[in-house]
Amino acid sequence: MKLDIIAGARPNFMKIAPIIEALEKVKPKIQYRLIHTGQHYDKKMSGNFFEQLGIPEPDVNLEVGSGTQAEQTARIMERYEALLLKDPADWVLVVGDVTSTMACSIAAKKLGVGVIHVEGGIRSNDLSMPEEINRMVTDSITDIFYTTSEVANENLRKLGHHESKIRYVGNTMIDTLLKNMPRFIQPEAWEDFDLKEKGYFVMTLHRPANVDEEAKLKYLIDEIVKGAKGMPIIFPVHPRTAKSLKGIGIEANTLHMIEPLGYLEFNYLVQHAFAVITDSGGITEETTVMKVPCMTLRDNTERPETITIGTNELVGTNPKNVAPFMEKLHRGDWKAGDIPYLWDGKTAERIVEDLLKM
Template structure:
């Protein structure tokens, strides 16, 4: 069984790394399984060099479609055209897509048009916000997927509501957590750790990149002012996303305890997260990592596709109104934050379960 694995953006590689490892292990055990790794080139990331793949322990992609840039439609079209050529040149038994980026949707469509079955890892998650491009990608991908690998019972129920039968839904857990747990002993301190004399549980980590928070300068400034004002003077470490950096120019935001830094590598960023007193973010994936590491997390969004990080984990969804920051910070600094727990099957063995299911399906086919 040959599985073509798709990755288009940096977070995708963190999700597919354990699947690659599980396939390699199964192959060594004599199982009839192999993979071809395709990078669509959707996002060009200077940090995604040989060092990045070495950190995650995965081989360089077999092919890079170099389909980055342009509008949503231009990018989708470029990925589909180039992935069609890839599939025609390198036939496969199954296309495996992960997450909710444009590459996920585009490659799923292309595969189905060529009568190749599709498996979706992280299927069924929903924000119910059609203003998010990722939500459209999730809906389209899941509408044409053959096999659904899910992270939670909420995702399972979302799929059932659309008529997906139980024999196509596989509750396996979260591959992002496989990567996190495998690499946790290898986290490394970034330069800011010593430069700012950071102490464990003595600083905040901040990440912002969503349009609702960073595209309007007034909103970004109000959020930053509230975060700084209610931080009790503890250091705030802010790895700045390129999108956010553009909005920050000219705002003149500064404070003695605020540290703007360049984006960090996976091992460096999670070192900071693990030891932080609090993470403030508008990212979905980071809320999963804080939940597993037991770190308090505030999400500056009006909705989330990962509700288990709130109902079970350490995350609180407070919306995008800057006035909501003070009550949340007060709760933290008063020592009233919930302890949280770890969602079922977020145990580091998700990829093994995925590959076991795929091998069973190949026998039945």
């Protein structure tokens, strides 16, 4: 079997790392080619993760760079198609829900290459999110689904996918988390801001609904600062969010805006935080496993198991919703949470075992 593995953006890297490690153990039965589309091309958003997670240098970098959704999709499809025409693969393995996931799936399928989707079947049912469109399109042409939850399995069944295509294996991002927890690195922010165990918040914001309107972003951050009751808030700022923050002029002694962090440094902060405030899906999975309270500033989630089983709560995008959840945290009333089935650090092994059978 000749397998292409696609990585394009920061959320992908944590998901492919354990798969590549497992594939290395079965060479030459499965030959793989690692393809970086270049969707995230900034070192802080890409290169640093490869180094920290032990991901080998990509065999191919499509170097698509920045652009609109359509521009990136078109460039990825064009360049990946050219690669496949020159040097075909039997299967393409895509992960998650970024633009690269959808674009490479389409290019491959049109050339008769089988599509494997790791993390298939998850849904937010919110078509205002580009990621939801990426998921829907990718899943509509996927041949084999490796899923993270029974909710995802049921979503696929409702869409008419046969049971034989659905393989419930767990969550590769949790493989990466559990392997690297002993390696977490205390970042400079710990000393710089005199942080204490369970004595600060970690916050990440990047979704358009939260960051594109400057007035709303300011209102949201003001409510979070007020609700933190003097606790430090560590805010690694996403490049998209940085553009909106420039015109706001937020002043708060407890709000510390820093550059994006590497995987090992960021998760050190998460592990030791009082709570996390985010609009990221992946972070809600990591907080669930680390048993850290998490507030998600979204109106929906494609990872409902982090709420029904884990430590996550859906706050919504209205800044007025923040205060009651902050009060709940400070009262100590937050749920303890549990870890979803098969989020045990062995998902990549199960995937490769299944690939060998194919």
